[in-house]
Structure formats: structure tokens, C-alpha cells
Amino acid sequence: MEKKAQIELTFHWIYIAIAGAVILLFFFSIIVKQKQVSEERLTTEVVGIMDSILAGAGVSEKTKNFIDASGLSDYSLYFDCEAGVGEFGIEDRPARTQNSIDPVFAPRTLKSHRIIVWSLPYRLPFKVIDFLMITSSSNKYYVLGSGDFVNEFINATEGFNREYILNIKEIDVDKNLEVRVIDADGNNVPGNPIPANLQEFPDGKVSAVVFSGSNFVDFYQKEGILWKKTNLNPIRVISLPGERDAAKYAAVFAGDAKTYQCNMQKAFKRLEILSEVYGGADIDLLQIGGKLGEMNDFYTSLGSSAHADCLGNIVNYQDMNLRDSLAALKNRAAACQLEEETCVDLISTAGGIKKINENLRANCITLY
């Protein structure tokens, strides 16, 4: 009987141990699942908040925002753009967001306690969209060379981690995580080796952007002790001359040639739509509508020769008028999305529209 009681007691404890283990396992699995869920939720929230910050910063012209991201300093944000669709998120996490509208120019990865967001309006010749430049206090920009752009860049980027140097050998890596060299006249990077101070730095963290000729840009990446050009042909910066050339600044902050061109394509898509807003849906068939249609109807209804110049600039002047120029702008913006080499034609067309708009300013309603 005693033996039976002993077996019963042992069985009783085994039963308790198994039941306890099952209960513990159940709660443990809940805890693990919850931890996973809350981590995913946190990264999704971070991406969502970042998206809202970027949306806010993107719409307000010429604003610089310095965002305290100390809570994010353990995470690496990544930015990419492919086939006209931009994507950003946290590296090695599922949370990410895609955007096919807003052009965002940023390094491929960003890890810092302070993120800098700067918005610049892109005009061709009217305002097309705001370009959003993103960088951080850990990304150092060394400016080399001469020309108006150098002074303008240094003045415009107050608060950024940037420095003007006379010689590429002056580069000092210090505590920076990523270095970009801006060669404003194309005399410092091409054909030269990587400066000694940068040779120990990881290849992916050293890059250069080189401006040359009549507003062309090339992107370089460190490969051992040499600079490697990452784009096949020089990329033409599509912009009108003047201060705060958004397309040129965008090249400075873009991760590489591919993301630069991909984001520029977003702007050209918007330009195509905007030429319809100004000229009407069938402006490519030389049928005016939109704002230009309203201007034309207004001056036609006045029927006075006093406004002949206004109508001339809108439709009548044979050599250059808004109807023909907007039609060309729409067609060229559409062509540029298919074939990048044709994008350069946008510059002269936009320049023509700008000139007509200036002519209209004296006595007529302006287009923009």
C-alpha cells in the first residue's frame, strides 16, 4: 500500500510539473509574441511619424528642420528609389513606406541623433514641386572648388555639417559616419586618388559629387584607394539658371545617380500634369484651356486693341507664345520620362515661358 502511495505521489508531482510547464510555456509564448508585436508596432509608428514630419517639411517652402532623433540613434534609416517609387524605412525591420509623388534626396542610409530636413521649391519655370533634402549631423560635406555655387551653398546650409576646404588633403574624418565631397568645378576628384585620411574609411561611407561643364553632374564612390564613377554618362542638371537651384542642391544630397534620377522623374511627371493645369488638357494638340484658356477668353472678350500685346503673348505671336511653349513643355516632360537624354530640351522651353511671363508682367495677367 505504501508503494502504491509512493507511485501516486510521484505521479502527482509529475502531473503538476507538466501542467506547470505547459502553463509557463503558454505565458512565455504570449510574452515573446507581444514583444515581437510591440517592436514591429514601434518601428511602424516611427516610420509613420517620420513620414508625417517629411510631409510637413516637404510642403513648406525653403524651411530647414532640425529633428532631434536621439530615440532613433540605434536604428539605421534607409532611403531608396526605383522605377519612380521612393521607399524609406528602418533597416532590417519590416516597417517601410513608399511614395511615388514627393522627391526625397537623402543618403542611402542615415544613422544619427539629429536629422536635418530642408525643402526647396523646384521651378521650371513655374513652381513644380518641393524637393526634400534629408541629411544628418553625422554626414559631413566637404566643399571644394570655386564659383558662385560654393559661396551660395555655404551660406544656404547654415547649421549643416559642412566645411569649405581649399585642398582635398585637408579632409579630417573625425567622428563623422559618412563623408561626401562636393567638387564644385570638377578639378579635385576625377583622376585623383582617395586622400590618405579617408583611405581607412569604409568604401560605402565615402562618396563624391562632381559638377562640371555646363551644369553636368557625376557621382563617385570610394573603392579602395580610388574614386569610382557610378554613372555611365554625365547627368545634366535640369534647371534654369539662378539662385537656389533646387536640382543642383538635390544632386548634392542624393545618395547616388540612380536615386537622383529616379526622384527627378517624379518632378517631371508633376511638370507634365502642371502644364495641363496652366494650358489645358489638350494643350499638346494646341487647344488651350486651364488658366491660359481663362486668360485668352478674358482678353478676347475685352475686344480692345489695347490688349493686343497680351493676346499676342498668349496665342498670336508667331515666334513665341504661351500656347506653343506650354504644348512643347508638356510633350517634352512626357518624353523626358521615357528617355532621359531628351530632358535637356525642357530647359530651353521653360526659359521661353519664363521670358513670355516677364513680358506679360507689364500690362497683362501673368501665367504664374
Place this chain on the structure above:
Amino acid sequence: MSASRDRSAQIRMTETIAVLFIFFVLVLFGIIFYYKYQQVSLVEKQEELLGARAIETTLKTLFLPELICSRGEAETEDNCFDMLKLRSINETFKRYLENYYFDIFSYSRIYVQEIYPGDSTYLLYDKVKPDAVREEPTFFVVTLRDEIAGKGGELHKFGYVAVVVYS
């Protein structure tokens, strides 16, 4: 003695069943409480997201190059819509709704209501969610610049832009 042992075993068995029953009732309570809590927080989160989307959509609308007043190369005028662009913008938004503007405005309804001197309404964008359960309207005062009504000079009207978002 055997009968009393049987009884004691029966009592112990009933006791164990009662303990297990109470345990599972408590677990069930926990699950129900957690489920209800999750339901409430999900609704709260949805409302929060809808509110954020309403503000974001309004902000984007106010700064749209398709609508905003410009003056050549100068900075654009905040909270001002160009009536010459606004009057025909609905057609453009419709034409590019699926492959462009839906990505900006999503499911929403945007219109401009003139308050002074007239009372015209201009529907800009309209994409109502078929099974919408909630809507969040946001209003913002804007000036409406009409160069034609001012006979070539500028006439500023007043109105508001209403952005209604759905979820």
C-alpha cells in the same frame, strides 16, 4: 476503509476539477479583457490616424502648386488659391485620379467654399470610400485671388477649403 478512501479520492478529484475550472475561467476573463482592450485601442488608433491624415491632406492641399497663388519667381503666397487655376482643376484631378492624385489625397472630398463676396462652391476632388464608417472634416480659411473678376487687376475673395477624409 475502502469506501472512505474512495470518497476522499472523489473529493480530491472534484477539488482538482474545481481548481482547473476556476483557473480556466480566470484565463478566459483575461483573454476577454485583453480582446476588449485591443478593440478599444484599435478604434482609438484608427481615429488618431484619421485625424492625422485629415491634417496632412489639408496641409498638402494648401500648398499644392496646382492651386497656390504665385508671383513670378517670388515665393508663393500662403493660404491663397489662384481662381484661374482653381476653376478648372477638377478636370485635371479627375483625369489623373487613379494614377497620381489618389496617392496624395486618398479617400477624401475637397471643396472650396467662397464666403465673400459670392457664395460659389468649387468641388476639387471627390473620391468617397464605398464602405466608409467614419469621416473627419477639416476647414481652413483661404483667400481666392481672381485677376479676371478684377478686370485685369487683382480681386481677393474670401472662402474656406474643406477637406473631408474617410476611413
